[in-house]
Amino acid sequence: MEVIDTWTGELACHLQAAHRMNREEFADRLGVHPQTVAGWHSRPGIVPRPEIQAALDTVYEKAPPPVLLRFTRLVRPPVDASAVQALRVAIAIVVRQAEVLLVQRRDGGALHWQFPAGVVKPGADSEVVAVQETRAETGVHCTVRQPLGSRLHPTTGVQADYLLCDHLMGEASNLDQAENAEVAWVPITSLTRFISPDRIYRPVLDALGVAA
Template sequence: MDVITWTGELACHLQDAYRMSRDEFAGRLGVHSQTVAGWHSRPETKPRAEIQAALDTVYEKAPAPVRLRFARLAQPPPDISAQVLRVAIAIVVRGAEVLLVQRSDDKGLAWQFPTGIVKPGGSPEAVAVRETHAETGVHCAVQQPLGERVHPASGALCSYFLAEYLTGEASNLDAAENASVAWVPLSSLTRFIQPGRIYRPVLDALGVVL
């Protein structure tokens, strides 16, 4: 990798790539060891022009293994928030019934609650309402959040919302992903979705007794 401007942080990465002590690295650069110590305590520091040149020289003369280690050390940390898939799940209740969709994929058919992907910066609550309508034609309003968990099967971060039915006929509006849509009696919920797959606060909110 090419370094346009050295900072204290990058200089420390180069030191680590060489596997040198602070005194050894300072000697290689021709600076005082306190200068190197300052980079460790203030990584945002930008060394003077002559030290920038010295760092360039030390880097350019580095053997391939050192350059490889430096590139790995200088790589920015991954943006975890962008990597984790986040979904919003709507638990829509109408009287003694709950709304389910039957998902169709390469593993077959499985019943689940309406679900939508939350994009970075998006509102999970808004996604739960919007995707329920987009998938089923049902309008709902969130009553309360039921919590979040990392789904044990998919690894997605799931946000659950208890919602009340407002209006609309339930129908399958997303035939590309869903095979069916249905209002299911709360007393029969665990016949459609195995109890172990349902987030416990959802069961509690619905009053489903196992």
């Protein structure tokens, strides 16, 4: 995730587009009037007030990986495949006996189930991020049992590291309601009812003993 030193109207509009929100939805997320957002579209060089800069920072920092990738492409379109792969995420496959932990992510107007995940910033460790993001999103404490591999995600285009984790303590709670609609432990045998098997990394299915 790159650091935005100063938000301009143009960058704010790119963030809106990356979230796939209309003017009113984006204004509501930021806590501003829709006319403010309209002003950014008509005057892309404008620099928002400090309190709005802070609100934009918060929305940007809480954005899920697909939104961050779209934002990066809008701000600086990739010229080669290596630019697309610059964003890395850690995905936690947290197991509690015969259950696995899932979050229902908000992506624009859509909802979809996935494993807890977080962006791995330069210099950070995927295993640490997986544990920290799981606790921050769900309140569940876990530990990494083993890495399951890495791939260029076929849907988001980000580099994804998969970590098989064991539950230590904590019940599942939705601690990030801006990004997630729901958090749940689901039976491993029912996993493919929540996530289509063709969207799940094959080593994850193998580790969980789920037939594709």
